[in-house]
């Protein structure tokens with residue numbers, strides 16, 4: 359193996375591939391090490407023993423970047439995509455309520471509806487009375503209360519967010535949300551109640567697309583295949599990074615030296631493998647949750663209530679899952695016999711604050727699906743898979759940036775650029791489009807000898823998320 363290179367990329371997920379594609383465009387000297395035998399990272403798909411295709415949790419393609427869209431087109435071609443109107447729902451009190459929840463309160467019983475409206479009203483009055491000089495909310499729970507009022511928080515937001523994040527919202531920061539959480543529009547709230555009408559048109563991902571075949575992972579497989587094979591080293595797990603010598607040692611015993619190292623390895627692991635360059639205890643301060651994905655393949659067609667739904671949120675405690683995707687609605691080819699089978703993909707979070715009994719999870723999931731009337735005939739189940747992602751969500755924990763930012767800077771002093779979902783640990787810029795952009799922009803920065811302004815995705819997340827980028 360060649361033992362020196364200008365740019366060494368660690369990891370072939372969306373961040374590493376964004377970097378590699380840019381380096382290839384610029385004609386620079388680079389090499390990529392990937393522990394697995396394939397590209398894609400957390401955005402990989404796999405086929406189970408029965409022939410069902412699964413993603414590692416519900417992945418939808420929506421993008422803030424024209425460039426990302428061009429790469430998506432390039433990956434699968436114009437005929438490689440299905441486009442969907444987003445339909446997301448909340449399952450609560452034994453019924454479906456369209457998302458955003460607060461714009462569809464007419465679906466609730468009168469007592470719940472009033473509790474929600476009364477809380478919203480209090481919240482709006484409090485905001486009106488103190489627009490000037492309002493302190494920043496101390497944490498995510500306080501932000502929710504202030505924005506939505508106690509009714510919606512108690513019924514939906516707080517229990518739901520605990521299920522997703524696996525940490526109490528009071529231990530999370532409030533600065534990461536941007537456009538991600540729908541904030542109330544009183545007119546829309548009242549319209550749906552008075553006209554008894556659903557409002558489903560919110561959000562950055564109203565329309566999204568999905569690969570016709572092969573799941574989300576097909577995109578990254580196709581993009582990786584466009585790169586020169588000689589530069590891609592699969593099955594090369596990095597064991598140690600030596601910041602002083604700008605060298606990387608693999609488990610197999612290879613050593614590669616580089617001018618620049620672009621790491622997409624989770625930052626907590628990078629800290630531990632770099633021999634004290636950053637105090638090892640810092641790794642333990644980086645909060646994350648694990649994700650369990652349980653996929654259920656089923657004979658026949660979905661029940662009427664699920665025919666057009668994309669994904670559903672589950673705030674209540676009787677079910678382990680926080681979200682379910684009707685995965686064959688994304689592409690019928692996610693089942694081996696399209697049209698004659700369908701599939702549900704559930705996600706359950708885990709953390710020290712919310713342990714999961716992995717042995718029981720499949721049984722608990724199937725029981726809850728029955729109770730939630732999503733699986734009318736348990737005998738029709740023909741495939742069950744369970745995968746645990748040790749690191750699924752980089753938690754926006756209280757005080758995150760003062761922990762993470764100095765670590766990133768310390769590595770940068772040694773020419774090690776840690777980027778990506780767990781590389782930079784910024785949930786607000788941790789989707790596929792953001793990750794790809796982080797890799798791409800970091801290369802542009804290094805190639806031009808520029809400063810942080812060349813990496814807007816990492817350094818100006820709200821700005822990037824609030825606009826359409828080139």
Ligand SMILES: Cc1cc2nc3c(=O)[nH]c(=O)nc-3n(C[C@H](O)[C@H](O)[C@H](O)COP(=O)(O)OP(=O)(O)OC[C@H]3O[C@@H](n4cnc5c(N)ncnc54)[C@H](O)[C@@H]3O)c2cc1C
Nearest residue numbers: 369371372373393399400415417418596778779788789790
């Ligand atoms: C449950 C879930 C749902 C999601 N939903 C969406 C969604 O709807 N839309 C969306 O756009 N995004 C979604 N994402 C995010 C998406 O998966 C990430 O944006 C993306 O995968 C991050 O890319 P990355 O390259 O930064 O990291 P990763 O994908 O984690 O890639 C890192 C790579 O580094 C490799 N690696 C790690 N350690 C080593 C080592 N020691 N040596 C060599 N290689 C190593 C890994 O094998 C991996 O290939 C979701 C993620 C999860 C977990």
